Amino acid sequence: MRAALVDPHSLPREVRPYLEDLVQRTRTVCGPHLVSVFAVGSIALGDYRHGRSDVDVTVVVDPALPGAVLHELAEALAHPALPCPASGLELVVYDSDFAERPSAEAGYLLDLNTGALLPSRASFDPARSSAFWYVIDRSIAHQSGRLLSGSPVRQVLAAPTERDLFAAILASVREHTKGKGHLSDNQVLNGCRSVAFCRTGHWLTKREAARAIAKTDKDFQPLIESALHSFERPRSTAIALPTATVENFLAWVRERVEEAAETIAR
Template sequence: MPHALVDPESVPVELRPYLGELVRRTRVICGDGLVSVFAVGSVALGDYRHGRSDVDVTVVVAPSVGAAELRELAESLGALPCPAAGLELVVYDSDFLGRPSGAAGYLLDLNTGPLLTNRVSFDSIGAQAFWYVIDRSIGYQAGCLLYGEPVRRVLAAPGRRELSAAISDSVREHADGMGHLADNQVLNGCRSVAFCREGRWSAKRVAARAIARSEPEFRALIETALRSFERPRAEALALPATEVRAFLAWVRESVDAFTH
């Protein structure tokens, strides 16, 4: 019997059985309405850290897939034990995903796993769109195909205006929002600035090393954030709050200069 994944070697070994079963269940539930499944986030960018990273998955379905199938999918995948810190899975209609958009636009948004708060949403109205726009941008650049149609055949890249707004909103959320680990605030800021400079998404650790080289005043903070990122989430290092705020203020200025 062929493997459930298009290319098992393209995903971290710790995730292969899980993602294979995720694809299998999704195929059973969606049937002929399943168009494509691909990984985004750290898996796509080659920086998955087992015990620290989430696994981010995008599912594309035909308009024929209805509410009953989506609810069954959420229940089935929510009951599947996740070996990563968590699963963040988003289902889109193929018609929506084939056009550039700055909206959230999902049919199903599922968060589950040992270190995530379980969440199921079938209505994207009022959702913070930047999370989804950035993931779609990463997917268009580097999406890791797990099943079905090639990524760029089903996914349109967000336009520059929509992506610029999403990056600005992301920076503000990580600076002002609650519940973010300090190391991730710093590394996400590095990734945002690196994208603005280079026009391509980098893995957080790659972006952080580049910013540490170019911005010596923040080098010590970034290096501490990198060391913290190597640890499990529960063992993250404490970063000086004043230095983190100063760095995030610089990130905001740098991103605003690019996006405006």
């Protein structure tokens, strides 16, 4: 019997049974130490695309959870022990003491990447990871996290400070500029989302942000439209965008983020 989700009908039907199984396994492994489970990323923002999007999940546990249980949880949720129907699962576990305060650190107990299209990774050492990804994810979760089980998101998770968040956004733009391991359409769309956040203080979906930037910054409209067209395709058939054009766009994005970060720092 599957665990009941808080609001199953608000979740994409393609991953609803999977999330029910994930919650059930997490409850079984963590027992009374489990505090909360919620979806973040594209599911939280209402822009999940089957065949393209990952399933992003955050788990909050009591600090008294034995360390060995984290390894059990990683094994229980790993693909194909729990087959992931999406491109992959990106799951992060925090203890509640860490989660309830703003932080610029990665701070996780477990960072699990698994799935048919994701390189398998189970990290238990946050010092080995770039912190900015987690800061941004916690910001999105605090804004739009979709509760799956347990305590409400904002009761257990603090938003990062503005200073820490803008530093993280700038670091993410620098990372995407390197290009390594990133689809070019995702580089462009993440850049759009970063600029849109700097302008609005609100996280939009990648497609919403892209349309907004294409409307206001016409010079990049052809590139953004190409990125949106590619984003409609599965990852395996994504369209390669012109490298020089993408780099030029990301340099512009970096300037916009740096301007916003300087304003916050004053």
